[in-house]
Amino acid sequence: MKQDAELRQALLAAIVKVIEEHADELTSLDQAIGDGDHGINMKRGFEAVAADAATLTVKPWPDFLKGVGMTLVMKVGGASGPLFGTLFMTLGKELPPEPTAVDLVKAFRAAIAAVQSRGKAEAGHKTMLDVLIPVAEQLEGGNLELDALSAKAHAASEATKPLKAIRGRASFLGDRSIGHMDPGARSSALMIGAVANVLKEVA
Ligand code: ADP
Numbered sequence: 001m002k003q004d005a006e007l008r009q010a011l012l013a014a015i016v017k018v019i020e021e022h023a024d025e026l027t028s029l030d031q032a033i034g035d036g037d038h039g040i041n042m043k044r045g046f047e048a049v050a051a052d053a054a055t056l057t058v059k060p061w062p063d064f065l066k067g068v069g070m071t072l073v074m075k076v077g078g079a080s081g082p083l084f085g086t087l088f089m090t091l092g093k094e095l096p097p098e099p100t101a102v103d104l105v106k107a108f109r110a111a112i113a114a115v116q117s118r119g120k121a122e123a124g125h126k127t128m129l130d131v132l133i134p135v136a137e138q139l140e141g142g143n144l145e146l147d148a149l150s151a152k153a154h155a156a157s158e159a160t161k162p163l164k165a166i167r168g169r170a171s172f173l174g175d176r177s178i179g180h181m182d183p184g185a186r187s188s189a190l191m192i193g194a195v196a197n198v199l200k201e202v203a
Pocket residue numbers: 030034035036037038041042077078079080081083115118119120121126127128129167168169182183184185
């Protein structure tokens with residue numbers, strides 16, 4: 001159990017760090033096709049999670065993830081707060097206290113479905129889902145290799161550039177959203193990359 005708490009601590013710290021390091025970049029991406037607050041929103045949310053890290057990380061996986069999700073809903077704001085919050089809360093709801101890799105893959109798909117139900121977006125709408133869905137598909141295909149997952153997430157975020165936004169604020173731009181990376185896709189890829197790096201160390 002102590003080992004798990006250390007892993008939760010390491011995962012959280014890695015996500016907080018990568019979001020802080022890329023906050024300006026996320027904001028610039030959102031300046032191009034949104035309102036320029038995605039970096040600020042994510043940084044505020046994950047700093048609030050970090051402030052609660054000592055309390056959160058000693059909880060078992062389901063409660064830990066639900067706690068992270070609830071803080072994100074309250075603190076991130078914008079469209080992405082409730083959506084990332086839903087992602088983490090659903091992971092918490094779906095995972096057993098001692099999850100296996102199979103449990104994780106299933107819970108990740110359920111969490112994506114919850115995000116889709118909340119945001120009414122599909123693959124190809126130029127949102128965070130355009131990273132989350134391809135990563136889920138790769139996992140479901142049985143490729144759990146961590147570098148490959150990270151590479152998939154980053155390639156998928158790049159692949160949002162030519163898409164026209166159908167959901168979210170960027171959709172107001174219509175064709176002018178084409179040619180820019182979706183900020184939420186980028187933050188999703190950064191978080192998945194950070195998680196993969198930590199898991200590589202313990203694997
Ligand atoms: P806001 O758009 O309210 O300013 P943020 O800037 O924090 O919120 O987040 C924008 C990101 O949220 C987008 O780049 C996109 O990835 C994601 N997003 C917006 N709407 C949706 C939706 N309906 N479904 C999934 N993701 C969405």
